[in-house]
Amino acid sequence: MTTPGLSFTRPVFAKLSPHPYLLRNLSPSSPGARPARTNGRAPQEARPVHINASSLSHAHGSALVRTGDTTVICGVRGEILPVERIPQYRPLDIRKRHQDEGGEGAVEAAVGRGELKDYDLLVPNIELATGSAPQFLPGVPPTPLAQTLSTRVYSLLHATGLVEAADLRIWYDHSKAKGEEREDTNMGEQEEEEERVEGKEERVVAYWVLYIDLLFVSFDGNPFDAAWAAVVAALRDTKLPVARWDLDREMVVCSRTESRKLHVKGLPVACSAAVFMEKEQAEAGTAVGEGRHWILLDPDRLEESLCREMITMVVDCSDGETRIKHIEKQGGTVLGRELIRGYAGVAEGRWKEIRGAMK
Amino acid sequence: MTATTVPEAATGVLPRADGSAKYSHAGYIVTGSVNGPIEAQRRDEHPYEAHVDVIVRPAAGIGGTRERHLESILQSSLAQIILVKNFPRSLIQIVLQIEHSPENDYVNTKLVQANLNISIMPALFQTSVLALLSAGVPMKAIATATAVALSHQNGTKQTIVDPSPREVETAQSVHVLAFTSHDELLLAESEGHFTVNEWDDVYETARKVCCRPTTQKEGIAMVLDDEDASGPDMRHFVRSTMESKVATDLHWK
Numbered sequence: 253m254t255t256p257g258l259s260f261t262r263p264v265f266a267k268l269s270p271h272p273y274l275l276r277n278l279s280p281s282s283p284g285a286r287p288a289r290t291n292g293r294a295p296q297e298a299r300p301v302h303i304n305a306s307s308l309s310h311a312h313g314s315a316l317v318r319t320g321d322t323t324v325i326c327g328v329r330g331e332i333l334p335v336e337r338i339p340q341y342r343p344l345d346i347r348k349r350h351q352d353e354g355g356e357g358a359v360e361a362a363v364g365r366g367e368l369k370d371y372d373l374l375v376p377n378i379e380l381a382t383g384s385a386p387q388f389l390p391g392v393p394p395t396p397l398a399q400t401l402s403t404r405v406y407s408l409l410h411a412t413g414l415v416e417a418a419d420l421r422i423w424y425d426h427s428k429a430k431g432e433e434r435e436d437t438n439m440g441e442q443e444e445e446e447e448r449v450e451g452k453e454e455r456v457v458a459y460w461v462l463y464i465d466l467l468f469v470s471f472d473g474n475p476f477d478a479a480w481a482a483v484v485a486a487l488r489d490t491k492l493p494v495a496r497w498d499l500d501r502e503m504v505v506c507s508r509t510e511s512r513k514l515h516v517k518g519l520p521v522a523c524s525a526a527v528f529m530e531k532e533q534a535e536a537g538t539a540v541g542e543g544r545h546w547i548l549l550d551p552d553r554l555e556e557s558l559c560r561e562m563i564t565m566v567v568d569c570s571d572g573e574t575r576i577k578h579i580e581k582q583g584g585t586v587l588g589r590e591l592i593r594g595y596a597g598v599a600e601g602r603w604k605e606i607r608g609a610m611k
Numbered sequence: 612m613t614a615t616t617v618p619e620a621a622t623g624v625l626p627r628a629d630g631s632a633k634y635s636h637a638g639y640i641v642t643g644s645v646n647g648p649i650e651a652q653r654r655d656e657h658p659y660e661a662h663v664d665v666i667v668r669p670a671a672g673i674g675g676t677r678e679r680h681l682e683s684i685l686q687s688s689l690a691q692i693i694l695v696k697n698f699p700r701s702l703i704q705i706v707l708q709i710e711h712s713p714e715n716d717y718v719n720t721k722l723v724q725a726n727l728n729i730s731i732m733p734a735l736f737q738t739s740v741l742a743l744l745s746a747g748v749p750m751k752a753i754a755t756a757t758a759v760a761l762s763h764q765n766g767t768k769q770t771i772v773d774p775s776p777r778e779v780e781t782a783q784s785v786h787v788l789a790f791t792s793h794d795e796l797l798l799a800e801s802e803g804h805f806t807v808n809e810w811d812d813v814y815e816t817a818r819k820v821c822c823r824p825t826t827q828k829e830g831i832a833m834v835l836d837d838e839d840a841s842g843p844d845m846r847h848f849v850r851s852t853m854e855s856k857v858a859t860d861l862h863w864k
Contacts, residue, residue, distance in 0.1 A: 369726060396679050396682070396683060399675075399676040399679040399680070400676070400679055400680045400683050402676055403676045403677050403679065403680040403727055404680065404727075406676075406726060406727075407726055407727040407802065410726055411802045411803060412804075560687065560690075560691070562687075568804075573806070574806070574807070575804045575805070575806060576801070576804070576805055576806065576807065576810065577802075577803070577804055578801060578802055579786075579799055579800065579801040579810070580799070580800055580801075581796070581798065581799040581800075582684050582687045582688055582797075582798050582799075582800075583687035583688065583690075583691060584691060584797075585691070585791060585793075585795035585796060585797055587796065587799075588795065588796050589796065589811070589814050592796075592799065592810075593807055593810075593811070596807045
């Protein structure tokens with residue numbers, strides 16, 4: 253009679269004790285074997301990215317991003333916000349328009365960013381669909397993860413200045429309108445207002461508000477990188493219809509045929525990694541160098557659940573020089589100065605991959 | 612307490628909490644309370660360690676997505692320095708109430724803002740560490756944090772420690788770094804645009820503020836006076852706050 257051996261199949265082992273399972277994979281006992289993660293990747297190997305732009309027919313811009321089993325779809329929809337609906341609206345100085353057209357410098361960009369923030373012209377929202385991962389249950393309020401992600405996307409949108417306020421302004425050009433039609437007496441209100449700001453024949457009548465909605469179709473770790481890539485790809489794909497102020501109807505009308513591409517500045521790419529410690533539930537502050545660690549690029553759901561320390565770096569190399577836009581490192585003390593410096597190189601490599609996928 | 616530019620703190624300000632602290636620095640005033648270890652809710656219970664729960668309440672209105680993000684950052688950092696394994700299946704709750712934050716006179720103030728204001732993080736961080744010390748929660752290290760802004764003005768680079776909201780707005784990049792008392796980098800948040808070398812300079816500046824070495828002289832920690840220009844010494848500040856607290860507590864002896 254043979255006694256049943258106490259060995260498990262791989263999936264059972266992974267389920268029962270995930271930490272030793274991942275550790276065994278990363279430090280194989282036989283010297284010939286290459287250390288690999290449970291998903292077969294090398295520690296510093298990210299999943300390939302697939303980006304499909306314009307997948308939604310009713311959005312002004314959209315993109316579907318897939319990295320491994322993380323799939324996120326992003327739709328951008330523009331809505332018109334008339335200035336009279338904005339509380340505490342401050343009319344824009346007319347000279348700014350000409351400066352914008354001339355491509356002005358940093359001061360102008362700061363003013364534009366103020367508009368985007370003050371009037372909330374960018375509204376990102378993230379939904380983690382039920383069934384995209386087992387931990388997301390139906391009928392619950394947005395999880396802390398979804399809220400954190402949407403704050404991060406919102407902050408990064410403003411910090412990188414990806415969208416320019418100049419693209420979202422809808423102008424009324426008085427001199428052009430005059431040639432087209434005679435003014436009626438019932439236009440008195442507008443006239444008065446224009447006379448008050450004398451000599452200024454152009455003014456902003458409305459803004460485009462961009463609703464950036466993200467939906468996770470399937471969730472397998474590293475949500476921020478995928479979400480951010482989807483936002484950038486969708487904004488690059490966005491075409492807003494040409495809008496003008498109609499004096500007779502006193503409303504903004506959009507052209508059916510003409511549309512204008514949104515000008516997206518740069519190509520910031522997010523690159524995340526998690527730090528896997530040899531000792532389970534290792535804590536900071538204990539002796540340095542205790543236990544080995546691995547930096548796992550683009551972690552999946554199993555790896556994320558086993559790692560505490562995470563780093564996200566957003567880089568943009570589109571000017572030739574690597575500019576860091578954002579660093580977020582939390583939850584541990586392994587990543588010090590040298591490792592973060594080195595991580596910039598890893599993020600650069602990821603930037604090239606994403607740029608390739610965007611084309 | 613009024614908002615101050617230099618750090619100021621008081622511990623044990625709330626009579627019914629296990630531990631509490633009030634901290635004022637760079638125009639921010641934050642009150643924090645710590646309760647724990649207490650019984651955890653079923654869903655938060657962890658069989659091997661204590662659950663650290665951080666709640667951030669804004670100065671006006673109710674917490675939104677921004678506060679959730681701040682909470683998650685603080686939670687993951689504080690869980691690293693608290694000896695969570697000493698209290699399995701329990702909860703350590705940290706509540707942080709922002710009482711005052713400096714205003715930027717150049718922009719409209721809005722009640723609800725989704726944008727993350729990372730310059731508030733040092734104040735929240737310091738308050739929670741002081742409140743944890745006041746509650747006597749076992750920790751393996753303390754941590755100190757600071758905010759640094761980099762700005763380019765008239766072609767010269769400027770490093771500003773504890774920037775004001777206006778300086779944050781005009782700066783090229785804003786950074787928050789936290790170090791443990793073992794001089795390890797616990798938290799790093801950066802925003803704006805900068806290069807690796809600029810980040811390195813920021814790291815050095817923040818390290819000077821957070822981990823300035825103290826020279827032992829006849830058993831008393833002394834601070835070197837020659838580095839006054841590089842901002843406050845946070846580690847010494849936490850230490851002296853706790854020392855004065857202990858001194859008043861043992862006054863009766």
